[in-house]
Amino acid sequence: xxxxxxxxxxxxxxxxxxxxxxxxxxxxxxxxxxxxxxxxxxxxxxxxxxxxxxxxxxxxxxxxxxxxxxxxxxxxxxxxxxxxxxxxxxxxxxxxxxxxxxxxxxxxxxxxxxxxxxxxxxxxxxxxxxxxxxxxxxxxxxxxxxxxxxxxxxxxxxxxxxxxxxxxxxxxxxxxxxxxxxxxxxxxxxxxxxxxxxxxxxxxxxxxxxxxxxxxxxxxxxxxxxxxxxxxxxxxxxxxxxxxxxxxxxxxxxxxxxxxxxxxxxxxxxxxxxxxxxxxxxxxxxxxxxxxxxxxxxxxxxxxxxxxxxxxxxxxxxxxxxxxxxxxxxxxxxxxxxxxxxxxxxxxxxxxxxxxxxxxxxxxxxxxxxx
Ligand SMILES: [Zn+2]
Numbered sequence: 001x002x003x004x005x006x007x008x009x010x011x012x013x014x015x016x017x018x019x020x021x022x023x024x025x026x027x028x029x030x031x032x033x034x035x036x037x038x039x040x041x042x043x044x045x046x047x048x049x050x051x052x053x054x055x056x057x058x059x060x061x062x063x064x065x066x067x068x069x070x071x072x073x074x075x076x077x078x079x080x081x082x083x084x085x086x087x088x089x090x091x092x093x094x095x096x097x098x099x100x101x102x103x104x105x106x107x108x109x110x111x112x113x114x115x116x117x118x119x120x121x122x123x124x125x126x127x128x129x130x131x132x133x134x135x136x137x138x139x140x141x142x143x144x145x146x147x148x149x150x151x152x153x154x155x156x157x158x159x160x161x162x163x164x165x166x167x168x169x170x171x172x173x174x175x176x177x178x179x180x181x182x183x184x185x186x187x188x189x190x191x192x193x194x195x196x197x198x199x200x201x202x203x204x205x206x207x208x209x210x211x212x213x214x215x216x217x218x219x220x221x222x223x224x225x226x227x228x229x230x231x232x233x234x235x236x237x238x239x240x241x242x243x244x245x246x247x248x249x250x251x252x253x254x255x256x257x258x259x260x261x262x263x264x265x266x267x268x269x270x271x272x273x274x275x276x277x278x279x280x281x282x283x284x285x286x287x288x289x290x291x292x293x294x295x296x297x298x299x300x301x302x303x304x305x306x307x308x309x310x311x312x313x314x315x316x317x318x319x320x321x322x323x324x325x326x327x328x329x330x331x332x333x334x335x336x337x338x339x340x341x342x343x344x345x346x347x348x349x350x351x352x353x354x355x356x357x358x359x360x361x362x363x364x365x366x367x368x369x370x371x
Contacts, residue, residue: 005206006118006205008205013025014026020065020069022074023072026079027063030081031081034079041116044217044220045224048252048261049224049252051228058085060113061081062076063076078120083114084112085112085235112129114126114224115129124212125219126200127199128226130196141233142187145229150181153177155251157177163221164200164219167179168196169196201215201219203216217265218262225249228245228249303346304327311348311351312347313348314348325349326352328345
């Protein structure tokens with residue numbers, strides 16, 4: 001996984017003119033790498049949620065081209081590999097809910113997928129795409145999905161924000177919260193199919209594990225609870241149970257974050273070893289911040305004028321001694337010192353360097369006023 005990479009030259013495959021050759025090569029070229037990425041994401045799903053994501057799911061991919069196909073259609077011009085809800089025997093396109101009413105789908109079991117998707121411009125992202133819910137026939141289903149999102153919206157939004165995941169509904173220009181709040185009848189109109197999507201940030205080739213792929217993996221893990229909710233409802237599980245599943249997954253995710261799992265997945269363990277040296281770096285950065293350059297220009301001038309262009313420590317001046325003057329924070333900013341004239345004093349470079357960040361002596365009170 002660490003060696004997995006997508007290069008800019010990989011985009012060239014999308015430009016092969018002959019459709020049959022292009023579709024065959026797109027599969028051979030991208031699928032093996034996408035499989036590695038997906039296996040890695042699914043094992044992280046297992047770790048975080050303590051469930052087996054291979055159960056009840058099947059693979060979903062594009063192009064679905066077969067080598068022997070007579071007609072070669074590349075309708076979408078993209079590539080994806082992911083998972084979708086498993087087709088259950090006997091309830092291929094019609095699944096009953098607890099009231100015995102069927103959930104039906106425009107595209108049967110292709111109604112939704114959680115996948116890694118590559119567009120021909122070398123853009124890759126993680127997406128949950130719920131396509132063409134024939135809304136008029138699935139109002140109960142949509143209500144159930146919205147109900148579960150609503151019950152868990154705070155944890156869900158925190159998880160989305162942490163992972164830069166955004167929501168969109170193709171026919172509705174609404175926020176996630178508004179989409180949840182609106183009645184299904186208001187969301188859908190006659191003859192329209194409703195799309196919903198959860199998308200990671202876009203990552204552009206070249207991509208490596210530490211440069212993009214790791215984020216896509218974490219976005220996959222973050223969107224997984226949404227996938228699971230839709231899958232369970234689609235496969236006919238009772239609403240209360242599905243809501244329970246969502247709550248459990250979100251609370252497992254939260255524990256994973258709090259126990260440092262997310263941190264490790266993002267930074268790796270090497271970062272944790274470096275924490276002490278990082279803290280030292282930070283302390284020296286505070287010293288830099290106390291430099292006069294960070295005092296507002298007008299204020300800087302006022303301080304120098306008040307102190308008559310003279311170092312408050314040694315009494316030397318620019319005019320007579322040709323020294324460089326600094327405006328110093330008496331109480332350093334790193335200790336909460338304010339950028340106010342009462343907390344500022346003029347020091348020459350030498351005296352300023354001799355005054356450590358921990359020394360908060362106001363030298364104006366030590367030295368006699370000089371006129
Ligand atoms: Zn001085």
